[in-house]
Amino acid sequence: MNRRALSDYPRSDVIHALRSGTLALDLGPFLTRIKLSDRRSIDFFRDMYAACPVSIDKAVLCDFSLCLRPPNKFRKYFRRQIVPDPGFQFPAVPLPLEMSPLAFEMGLNLSVALQCFRFAIFHAGVVADGDNALIIAAKSGGGKSTLTAALMEEDWRLLSDEFAILDLDAATLKAYPRPVSLKNASIDVVRGFAGSGQVSDTLHDTPKGAIAYRRPRPSDIETMQRAAKPRLILFPRFTDGAQAESREIDLADAAMQLIASSPNYQVIGERAFSGLMTMLEGMKAYEIEYGSTEDSLALVRELWKAHVP
Template identity: 60%
Template sequence: MKNVALSDLPPETVKRLLSEGRLYLHLGPYVTALSTKDAGVREFLTDMYQDCSILVGEEALVDFSLEVRAPNLVRRYIRRQIVADPGFYFPAVPLPVKLGPLCLEMGMNLCVALQSFRQAIFHAGVVSDQKGGIVIAARSGGGKSTLTAALMEEGFRLLSDEFAILCAETSFLLAYPRPVSLKNQSIDVVRVFAGADQVSDRLTGTPKGDIAYRRLRKSDLETANLPAKAKLILFPRFQAEAAPAVEKMDIADAAMQLIASSPNYQVIGEPAFHALMQMLDGVEAYEITYGNTEDSLMLVKDLWEAVDG
């Protein structure tokens, strides 16, 4: 097996590997065997994941297998639909075929959330610099992805926009950089500070409104094998017009909220407990309230400066 960049593979090879279910995407700690015959999904993948590593060879040991396909034969031709099939039964609403990229992204998320058995997964974004990692916990409408994308512009490395992946043995956070999913108003916000060419076309009419993706950066992929030690945990709260505010949280409260956000904490059991407790021993947690991205960046920078390197 050898690793090549997706963009180094000729389009017809990518098409063949995808139709055979043998496109082995090697990203962070996971290898995913991808399978699709849908041209829209293929285009999205070759564009957004162009710098990603692909394992080339006859057979690979994979963590996940994901097929993006029509829900049944009829829907391959009439009012075409598409679903993500992660290889285990999971009820999902079929989407119109033009939302194939969303299916792919959601399917990849589902694989990590429900089929990681070596790492504890928490619903949060993670960025880092040489000091360590910042965990940005997910809250509905909290602005996790916008803040993550904004911190990427401030020199932070992206580990993951969707998952804090905690290694059960080392209590370090692992990187699994993927395109950052942006919803509705945050699409335009990120287009402004990251540049329009860094954001994908908009998918309209999804179950979550409009969605676009902030592109993967080559630098994040190149450092994806470097774990980070968590130093700061943030619970962001976006409130239109709100004055910026910071409140220190009890670590116990942060622990409770993180456990409640984990799709596999109970499955991993005792190693997840140990790893989480060890991670939390070295961190501070804050709730931050803000009304716009500039304010959120200012708050995070202040907090980060106070953190020991």
């Protein structure tokens, strides 16, 4: 496959390939064919994915296919709306056209969560220090993405903000370094330490509140074929004004929480069970609570130093 970084292609070629649905995004273990038609999602894609390898060869076979389209013809012209179409029926709520970057990211999430069966997928952020990975598992609003973005500033590699992608044979985690999804107050926090240029425009009044994205760094893309061995699982909880503290939790409980967060564990079945059990060998799990990003980073440093040689 002839592929180059997105930013190396002429702008007009990229726009034509996106509009005609011939662009293939080659990110981590997945090739995704993408079709976009509105200016905002095209600009978002060209900006946030600039360092990612893509092909504009329509003959490339892809794992997934994602098209952003109006929910019906009427909504193409009046009070324009958009839905992610991952190629199968899914009850996605139409969003106003100006929220197309959110629809795009949601569509990529849907594609991986519901169509990937080569790997076990768990809902978690993953960063790596060299070849050792830290899993950041949290419910929505728990502080997963803010902590992931903060660790990027400490030179951790971004593997993913959304999915721990488990290679079932090697018991290692695959990188899928897409933009980190930031919500509400965390947007300004991350702009503060990463710089405004690293964060997308804010989408206001989305179903999830205000949303912006922290772009992956070129180094995250360059090292994305390097898998990492998970060593520690954290369940972060941001509580305004909280004293920083960590509490070790039973690895078995952590495993059950990971299983509950997985969209494809039950479908894969026995191989997912065996892969997860192998992955967990020798790992530790902690709940951490904190009231500031500085405190969260201090807790991670302390736990990482204690458990990872």
